[in-house]
Amino acid sequence: xxxxxGVGVSDPNTSGNxxxxxxxxxxxxxxxxxxxxxxxxxAAPPSRYESQKRRDWxxxxxxxxxxxxxxxxxxxxxxxxxxxxxxxDQFGKTKVHVTGCPYFGHPNPPAPCAxxxxxxxxxxxxxxxxxxxxxxxxxxxxxxNPFGAKAVRIYLREVRESxxxxxxxxxxxxxxKRSSTSSSxxxxxxxxxxxxxxxxxGDGGGIGGGGAGIGPPPTTxxxxxx
Numbered sequence: 001x002x003x004x005x006g007v008g009v010s011d012p013n014t015s016g017n018x019x020x021x022x023x024x025x026x027x028x029x030x031x032x033x034x035x036x037x038x039x040x041x042x043a044a045p046p047s048r049y050e051s052q053k054r055r056d057w058x059x060x061x062x063x064x065x066x067x068x069x070x071x072x073x074x075x076x077x078x079x080x081x082x083x084x085x086x087x088x089d090q091f092g093k094t095k096v097h098v099t100g101c102p103y104f105g106h107p108n109p110p111a112p113c114a115x116x117x118x119x120x121x122x123x124x125x126x127x128x129x130x131x132x133x134x135x136x137x138x139x140x141x142x143x144x145n146p147f148g149a150k151a152v153r154i155y156l157r158e159v160r161e162s163x164x165x166x167x168x169x170x171x172x173x174x175x176x177k178r179s180s181t182s183s184s185x186x187x188x189x190x191x192x193x194x195x196x197x198x199x200x201x202g203d204g205g206g207i208g209g210g211g212a213g214i215g216p217p218p219t220t221x222x223x224x225x226x
Contacts, residue, residue: 056131081152091119094118094120118163
């Protein structure tokens with residue numbers, strides 16, 4: 001339990017595996033036909049992303065209800081989101097070495113240590129993305145979305161940099177595939193140029209005296225009158 005806010009929320013990493021996950025299963029709908037017979041149509045189950053987004057949203061709303069003092073969604077700010085992310089560290093499973101640890105910056109420590117377990121930066125970043133979408137899907141306005149606040153982005157960047165140093169694992173940004181785009185454009189350009197060249201070659205070869213196109217008109221001989 002978080003000593004600062006007095007919040008008691010179940011582990012968000014396992015909340016979807018218990019009895020609470022029954023509402024996200026496959027649902028069926030029964031319809032009657034003209035002959036009196038009934039047909040059953042099964043709705044497709046939600047995707048893994050949608051299921052996780054619902055669990056994240058449910059966990060955050062529970063966090064707000066148990067907050068001391070109670071906090072409403074309308075009054076939630078970026079600072080409260082950061083407080084929520086820090087609260088989630090108690091459920092983390094990633095070893096983050098402290099500065100005084102002999103394995104600080106070691107990607108593969110040879111022995112265990114007493115450093116705390118925290119939520120990995122990647123998990124927090126993905127969760128904020130899902131909560132940001134869930135906030136707007138539940139009627140929130142984009143301009144007042146606390147999950148998209150500048151303070152939250154700064155906090156996530158600091159977590160990424162600190163964990164990269166502590167774990168000795170740098171996080172690299174995914175570069176845009178500009179080379180593939182430019183190569184595709186070049187291929188398209190060369191293909192179109194080939195078509196133009198082929199058309200020009202056909203015109204030049206057939207009419208310009210290439211020998212294989214239109215030749216001189218045939219010579220006709222008048223018949224001799226007897």
